[in-house]
Amino acid sequence: MAVFRNSEDLGPPDAVAILSGKGGTGKTSISVSLGYLLARCGFKTLLVDLDLFTRGMTFYALGEYPQRVETSLVDLFTENEARERSIRPVLIPSAFTDANLFLLPSVAEGRDSPADLHLSRDFSTLEGFRDRLERIIAGAVDWYGFDYVLIDTRGGTDHTSIAAAYAAGSFILVTEADKPSWDMGRTLLDAMDAAGKNRGGQVQNSGFIINKSVLPAKAVGAYLRREWVAPHLGTIPLDQAVIRCFQQDRVPVAEDVSCPFSRELAKILRKGFVTQNWTEGNLKRLKRVYAPGILRLLRRLAGDDDGF
Numbered sequence: 001m002a003v004f005r006n007s008e009d010l011g012p013p014d015a016v017a018i019l020s021g022k023g024g025t026g027k028t029s030i031s032v033s034l035g036y037l038l039a040r041c042g043f044k045t046l047l048v049d050l051d052l053f054t055r056g057m058t059f060y061a062l063g064e065y066p067q068r069v070e071t072s073l074v075d076l077f078t079e080n081e082a083r084e085r086s087i088r089p090v091l092i093p094s095a096f097t098d099a100n101l102f103l104l105p106s107v108a109e110g111r112d113s114p115a116d117l118h119l120s121r122d123f124s125t126l127e128g129f130r131d132r133l134e135r136i137i138a139g140a141v142d143w144y145g146f147d148y149v150l151i152d153t154r155g156g157t158d159h160t161s162i163a164a165a166y167a168a169g170s171f172i173l174v175t176e177a178d179k180p181s182w183d184m185g186r187t188l189l190d191a192m193d194a195a196g197k198n199r200g201g202q203v204q205n206s207g208f209i210i211n212k213s214v215l216p217a218k219a220v221g222a223y224l225r226r227e228w229v230a231p232h233l234g235t236i237p238l239d240q241a242v243i244r245c246f247q248q249d250r251v252p253v254a255e256d257v258s259c260p261f262s263r264e265l266a267k268i269l270r271k272g273f274v275t276q277n278w279t280e281g282n283l284k285r286l287k288r289v290y291a292p293g294i295l296r297l298l299r300r301l302a303g304d305d306d307g308f
């Protein structure tokens with residue numbers, strides 16, 4: 001939406017919320033990894049951990065005990081007196097991301113994840129929450145000049161997730177290739193439509209990703225394209241490498257660029273994020289990430305396995 005401003009020449013940053021009707025579809029894995037890739041391509045990227053209840057993105061990006069984080073999003077949305085308190089994006093330390101990747105964390109240093117979190121009354125409605133979120137992100141963008149903003153959400157029809165989509169102006173839906181996941185995706189889309197109609201907001205459905213797929217997903221993709229009237233950005237297979245990397249507190253696209261998850265995500269990036277704002281340099285950097293990945297994959301296929 002119009003609140004986002006970029007200090008560089010690229011125009012307003014692209015902001016997108018990552019949603020899913022059903023929990024556990026891979027929103028956090030995908031949004032963190034897309035952030036790593038965008039940063040690697042040379043874009044200054046802001047991740048927003050708006051899953052205030054589980055702090056998954058903050059965990060993946062900063063480890064179990066986030067250091068140097070004084071104020072978190074949980075603080076801003078739960079403490080009335082802290083309403084105008086400011087929050088600073090934290091640099092995610094990684095050689096892969098070239099100091100281009102930042103996070104608005106959900107949890108601050110030394111604080112546990114809140115088991116029973118209660119939002120302040122002002123933020124218990126969609127409008128109240130969205131307005132505050134827009135101002136928080138606009139503040140970060142004004143200050144740091146981000147090219148991309150990716151918002152990870154709690155999932156389901158929770159008002160914080162819907163508010164994230166309206167604040168960003170666009171969303172990507174992550175689904176698994178099974179009926180409960182599609183049905184819950186439909187429920188979420190209906191809730192978003194209703195929210196837009198009631199309150200006059202506008203939001204773009206930027207497409208869907210099928211994750212953890214174990215079957216050829218062409219037919220499912222075609223079905224969902226019709227059902228959800230949105231582009232099919234890609235299908236990511238169920239991939240052990242994802243689980244292994246995240247268990248070891250590492251992000252797959254920065255560690256194992258030849259695993260199926262990383263390769264599919266690079267394709268999704270090309271399909272969903274490459275715009276006229278991308279220079280040859282940005283595209284070359286994306287190719288360079290995957291050149292060693294492809295060589296490793298070929299070695300692995302030839303039986304010269306490097307430990308996996």
Ligand SMILES: Nc1ncnc2c1ncn2[C@@H]1O[C@H](COP(=O)(O)OP(=O)(O)OP(=O)(O)O)[C@@H](O)[C@H]1O
Nearest residue numbers: 023024025026027028029155212237238239242243
């Ligand atoms: N393509 C994949 N293959 C295998 N495992 C995956 C894949 N994508 C995600 N996972 C695993 O699935 C689990 C859930 O992923 P993740 O936390 O990203 O989902 P989520 O949608 O953010 O969940 P929540 O709704 O709880 O926030 C994690 O253990 C993650 O490592």
Ligand SMILES: [Mg+2]
Nearest residue numbers: 027028051056
């Ligand atoms: Mg999550």
